[in-house]
Amino acid sequence: MTPISELGEFGLIRRLTEGFSPKNASTLLGPGDDCAVLQCEENSARRLLLTSDMLMEGIHFDLVYSPLKHLGYKAAMVNFSDVYAMNGMPRQLLVNIAVGRKMGVEHLDELYSGLRLACDHHGVDLVGGDTSSSLTGLALSLTCIGECSEESIAYRSGAKETDLICVSGNLGAAYMGLQLLEREKQIFASQPENDVAAQPDFSGKEYLLERFLKPEARRDIIEALKKAGIKPTAMIDVSDGLSSELLHLCQQSGCGVRIYEERLPLDYQTAVTAEELNMNVTTCALNGGEDYELLFTVPLSMHDRIAAIDDVREIGYVTRSELGACLIARGSGEEIELKAQGWQAFGKK
Ligand code: ADP
Ligand code: MG
Numbered sequence: 017m018t019p020i021s022e023l024g025e026f027g028l029i030r031r032l033t034e035g036f037s038p039k040n041a042s043t044l045l046g047p048g049d050d051c052a053v054l055q056c057e058e059n060s061a062r063r064l065l066l067t068s069d070m071l072m073e074g075i076h077f078d079l080v081y082s083p084l085k086h087l088g089y090k091a092a093m094v095n096f097s098d099v100y101a102m103n104g105m106p107r108q109l110l111v112n113i114a115v116g117r118k119m120g121v122e123h124l125d126e127l128y129s130g131l132r133l134a135c136d137h138h139g140v141d142l143v144g145g146d147t148s149s150s151l152t153g154l155a156l157s158l159t160c161i162g163e164c165s166e167e168s169i170a171y172r173s174g175a176k177e178t179d180l181i182c183v184s185g186n187l188g189a190a191y192m193g194l195q196l197l198e199r200e201k202q203i204f205a206s207q208p209e210n211d212v213a214a215q216p217d218f219s220g221k222e223y224l225l226e227r228f229l230k231p232e233a234r235r236d237i238i239e240a241l242k243k244a245g246i247k248p249t250a251m252i253d254v255s256d257g258l259s260s261e262l263l264h265l266c267q268q269s270g271c272g273v274r275i276y277e278e279r280l281p282l283d284y285q286t287a288v289t290a291e292e293l294n295m296n297v298t299t300c301a302l303n304g305g306e307d308y309e310l311l312f313t314v315p316l317s318m319h320d321r322i323a324a325i326d327d328v329r330e331i332g333y334v335t336r337s338e339l340g341a342c343l344i345a346r347g348s349g350e351e352i353e354l355k356a357q358g359w360q361a362f363g364k365k
Contacts (some may be wrong), residue, residue, distance in 0.1 A: 049172050050101035050252060051162065063169060065162035067098035073153030074117070081197045084123055086229040086354025088130025091156045094255070096138050097233035097308045099162030101253035103170040105238075108143045109135060112157040114150035138235060170251035170312065175269035179249050179313040179334040183326055184237045186281040187258055188297065192289045193228030196221055199293075212304040223285050237328065238310075244321045248312035257305040260356040262341055265313070272339035275332035275354070277346040295313070302343070303357040 020028055027149045033047045044063070045053035051065035071077055071091050079087075092109060099106040111131065115124065135142055140160070175181075200216035206285055216227055234255075241248065250269055258280075262273050280301045290297035312332055316323060332344075342351040 018223070019058040034330075036182075045171075049343050051070075051099040051104070052176070053169065056271070061166040063164050063166055065099050065102050065104045065164055065169075066159065067095055067162070068157065068159040069094045070157040072155050074324070076196075078201070079154070080201055082229060084126035085130035085133075087156075088127040088132075089230050090130075091158050092131050092134030092138075092140070092160075093231050093233045093308060095158045095160035096134070096140065096235070097231075097253040097255070099160055100233055100235060100238045101170075101310060102162065102164060103168050103238060103241075103248065103251060104162040104164035106138055106140045106160050106162045108141050108161040110143060110147035110159040110161075112147075112155075112159075113145070114148040116150045116153040116154040119154065136230075137235065141247040167226050168247060170213070172250055172252050172264055172268040173270075175250035175265050175271050175334045176315070177271060177312040177334055177336055178316050179199045180316055180319060180322065180330050181262075181273060181275065181311070181313055181332040181334060182322055182328050182330050183254070183258070183281060183309055183311050184234050185307065185309040186283045186286065187254065187302075187307050187309065188290070188300035188304040189224050189227040189283050189286045190231060190306040190308075191228075191300050192286050192293075193221075193224035193226070195293055196224060196289065197228065202356075221285060223283065224289060224327065228306060231306065233308055234310050237325075240325045240328075241312075244325055246314055246318050246321055248314055251310060251312035254307040254309045254324065255305060257303040257357065258307075258311065259302045259341075259354045260305075261311050262354055263356050266337065266341050269313075269334070270337050272333055272335040272337050273338075273341045273354075274335055274344055274351075275342070276344050279329060281329045281331070297306075298343075302354070 023031060029047060036046065038046060042055045044055055053065040054066065056062045056064055071087070071094070073079060077087055095105045095109065131142065159301040196218065198228050204216070250265055252264055254261050262275065265271070266273055277298055280298065282297060282301055286300065290300050319330070322330060341354040343354055345352055
């Protein structure tokens with residue numbers, strides 16, 4: 017038996033899907049991007065976008081510190097984010113749940129209150145799903161349907177040499193939030209009789225916890241780009257970590273990238289907490305994952321328009337593929353090869 021870790025998540029997906037070729041003219045794009053792309057009707061420029069994401073208890077979330085309302089919200093955001101990453105708008109949502117024995121009706125009400133809030137914020141309709149019991153804990157699998165016109169879709173494959181590389185928001189904060197929650201969980205578990213008085217003190221760290229527990233998909237960035245008349249040449253959302261997503265862009269666009277360490281967007285609390293936990297903040301920003309920010313490329317001529325958009329930063333540029341994917345170190349200017357050390361479902365970090 018070959019262990020799945022030998023192929024890794026992406027190698028596995030490639031192996032499983034390569035034997036399938038589309039039989040329907042309406043299937044315009046299959047596996048490999050943030051969404052599949054379907055044609056609605058012949059000669060129409062309207063496209064449907066489809067994406068699915070699964071969240072498993074014990075793998076993606078821990079109910080010890082994930083409030084169910086937040087979890088519902090996050091499960092929806094993870095899906096909406098993939099639609100925004102194609103430059104589309106999410107419209108409908110299907111929700112499949114498998115529920116373990118520990119849960120009652122009120123728990124699921126909480127989960128759904130988070131889903132409802134997410135759907136209200138993003139103008140999405142819940143249109144179906146499936147419900148089952150589970151022997152191993154809670155499992156959530158959501159499918160989102162989005163819309164876009166053909167000329168607006170941003171694939172992972174469109175980055176061109178000399179394009180600017182941009183990222184929204186900041187990176188590494190969700191990962192720091194997770195580290196804090198995990199650390200407090202360990203401390204709590206080691207208390208005699210789980211002393212209730214020993215409540216964790218997260219004051220000052222609320223932003224980091226929120227970034228992990230209740231991320232927000234960047235609809236605002238898609239709207240701002242549209243308003244500024246910018247169509248990204250390529251786009252992907254940052255779910256597995258910046259390095260991993262940059263390597264996807266390189267692979268699918270046939271290009272290389274240069275990223276400046278000093279340009280990586282970091283929240284002040286991320287930097288402070290990394291130092292407190294004795295972690296390298298650049299590593300957290302590159303490999304942390306779960307940021308749900310948008311990473312995209314634009315032609316060099318868009319520099320001024322990008323500079324005028326709030327909360328977007330240019331972090332580097334696209335090169336020829338032979339030059340590979342590198343981080344340019346602060347100070348020394350040394351080129352360090354980027355590796356995908358982000359979230360790997362079947363391997364170790
Ligand atoms: P994302 O992080 O953007 O959600 P993933 O890394 O989960 O994307 O998946 C990458 C691509 O592979 C997507 O196009 C997805 O639809 C496809 N994919 C993932 N798992 C499977 C699977 N088991 N079978 C078929 N396609 C899959
Ligand atoms: Mg994605």
